[in-house]
Every structure is written in structure tokens, then in C-alpha cells.
Amino acid sequence: MILHGSxxxxxxxxxxxxxxxxxxxxxxxxxxxCLLCLLQAxxxxxxxxxxxxxxxxxxxxx
Amino acid sequence: MNKRSELRDRRIAVIWPCSTRRISxxxxxLSSASANEGTVRPGAFVxxxxxxxxxxxxxxxxxxxxxxxxAELCRIYWRPIFAFICRRxxxxxxxxxxxxxxxxxxxxxxxxxxxxxxxxxxRSLLLKSLKNFLNDxxxxxxxxxxxxxxxxxxxxxxxSEAPSELSxxxxxxxxxxxxxxxxxxxxxxxxxxxxxxxxxxCERKGRRRVFDVLSAYLTVERDDVSCASLATKSGVPQGxxxxxxxxxxxxxxxxxxxxxxxxxxxxxxxxxELRHLCGALAASSEQAR
Numbered sequence: 512m513i514l515h516g517s518x519x520x521x522x523x524x525x526x527x528x529x530x531x532x533x534x535x536x537x538x539x540x541x542x543x544x545c546l547l548c549l550l551q552a553x554x555x556x557x558x559x560x561x562x563x564x565x566x567x568x569x570x571x572x573x
Numbered sequence: 574m575n576k577r578s579e580l581r582d583r584r585i586a587v588i589w590p591c592s593t594r595r596i597s598x599x600x601x602x603l604s605s606a607s608a609n610e611g612t613v614r615p616g617a618f619v620x621x622x623x624x625x626x627x628x629x630x631x632x633x634x635x636x637x638x639x640x641x642x643x644a645e646l647c648r649i650y651w652r653p654i655f656a657f658i659c660r661r662x663x664x665x666x667x668x669x670x671x672x673x674x675x676x677x678x679x680x681x682x683x684x685x686x687x688x689x690x691x692x693x694x695x696r697s698l699l700l701k702s703l704k705n706f707l708n709d710x711x712x713x714x715x716x717x718x719x720x721x722x723x724x725x726x727x728x729x730x731x732x733s734e735a736p737s738e739l740s741x742x743x744x745x746x747x748x749x750x751x752x753x754x755x756x757x758x759x760x761x762x763x764x765x766x767x768x769x770x771x772x773x774x775c776e777r778k779g780r781r782r783v784f785d786v787l788s789a790y791l792t793v794e795r796d797d798v799s800c801a802s803l804a805t806k807s808g809v810p811q812g813x814x815x816x817x818x819x820x821x822x823x824x825x826x827x828x829x830x831x832x833x834x835x836x837x838x839x840x841x842x843x844x845x846e847l848r849h850l851c852g853a854l855a856a857s858s859e860q861a862r
Contacts, residue, residue, distance in 0.1 A: 569778035
């Protein structure tokens, strides 16, 4: 494997993140959030998740 | 400037071999996903990109729409393909070229007909095709070096359009076989797109700060959250923080499932696809130990 090149090549994604205390994996995305925990969150289906409810609440913030 | 650099700097476009017609990988994003947002009952992802591709395959009247949907999916999921090719031992430059060639093959040829989309999800079908494509990759590289290609993807544009912040340990990275790395990259793409859409929804309401502070708690147990501290950091009343966190989690879950829905034919497959990706991530970590 060649270890140089574009900013999206394989070595660019190694930053030695810590293991997640919840799931024990060490794969992170945005701001160090755990990739597996974020993915597992999708396994819970909500009854009501329309954007309107978040939008409304965001609009109501004073 | 050499030939390779010139090609890389061009706009994204695939020239159809028998005409002057072009299809842009930066074509307007299909309305299906965004049109469905907030207007359908929970769990019902009415028209998804993959279901549109599957239903349109073979119909001349739907060819343009089908190709646009396929181009959009390719534009989104180029990273898993690139990572897979790199892991197979190609240089970064060759991997970039092969990724481009692979998309040309997918978009200009009879891939849809030969691939039989009804027999698989987009992810697994793409991986299978990629493996076949790489079987004679050496010939393709030689052909390209002789100038026998038409290649035209702006690599930098793709990277800057949707930057990824995936990070993993060197040990994990070096221990993963190409197929596993493909799945990890795929999972990261799905999650990062859902997060990006959530951030954009907050930004549209002028609440980027709310996203920046609360998104860190999307998967944290409720008992571990200090609403008082988050209220101070986000500039939102304490009583609202709890509600916001609840709704942001709910909304994130919906967006994540919607992203997965774009790559499967049937909404009933969302759960299976998520479980497959979760399994791949867990196995990746095990493999690295």
C-alpha cells in the first residue's frame, strides 16, 4: 500500500482515536463522535420524526 | 501540465460514447429524498434513489431519470470505492484514475442491465462490480497511460464538496481487508451525510451553535447529560435544551434511515442494511485487537 498522496488517501484517516467507552470501537467521525454508536442509533425507529417538530422548536428559541 | 493533471482539473462529466451528450455527476440532486422529508409518515421513504433506479431499468422513457439517480449515488459513495482500490495495493494516483474509470463504466455502459439491480442492494452490487472491474485493472491502467481513455472527474471538487472526518487507528486500518474497509467507509458516508443534513437544518434556523454543542450528545445516555452546562454552552434556556436534544436525536435517526433508504429497494431492508454495517464496524474493531 502506498502511504502518501491525496488528502483522502488511507493514511489521512488515521489519527489514533481512543476506544469508545460504550461500544469499545475506535472509529470516529465529526468532532470525535463514535461511528458505531451513531449508526446503531438508526436501529431505533421513532413514531414521529418529521423535521417540523425540530424546526418549530428551533424557531421558538428566544 | 501533463495529460493526467489536465484530466483531473476538468469538470465532472461523462461523455457518452456514441453522441455528444453529457451527463454531469453534479446534476441537480434528485428531489426524491428532500421532497419526502417531513411530509411522509415515519418509516415511509416513498421514492428512494435505488428504488427509482430499479423501477426505471429497461424503460427508455425513464433513462435520463435513472441515470441521474445513479450518478447521484456514485457521487455520494465514491469514498468506499476509492478506499477499496487503495487497499488492493494501487498507488493513490492509480486509485484515483481507476475510481474515475469505474464510474465511467457504471454510468455510460450497460451496467444496470447486466447487474440486475433487483437482485441486490446498491452497496453489495457496487462492490461485486468493483471486484470484477479490478480483475483486469492492469490493462485499464496501461490503456490510460497510452491516452486511450476519456476521463473527467474533478477529484478536488468531490473532496471539498463533502469532506470526511473519519478517523481510525493505524492498527485498525492496516488490519482491515479491502471488503471490510469498503463497509467502514460506506457506514461513515451514511452517518456523515445524516449529520450534515441535521446541521444544515439547524443552520437554516440560524442555530448552528445549537448543533455544534448538542450533536456531541446524540448518542449519550440521558443521565450523563448536564442540561445546565449545555444551556450555558449553547445559549439556549435550560428547559429547552432537554426538548431540543430529544428532537435532534429523533430527527437524526430519521435522516440516517433516509440515507440508508436511498440505497435499498425496499424500506423493509433498511434495518438489515443498518445491521450489516453495524456488524462490519464491530468486526473491524475485533480484527484490530
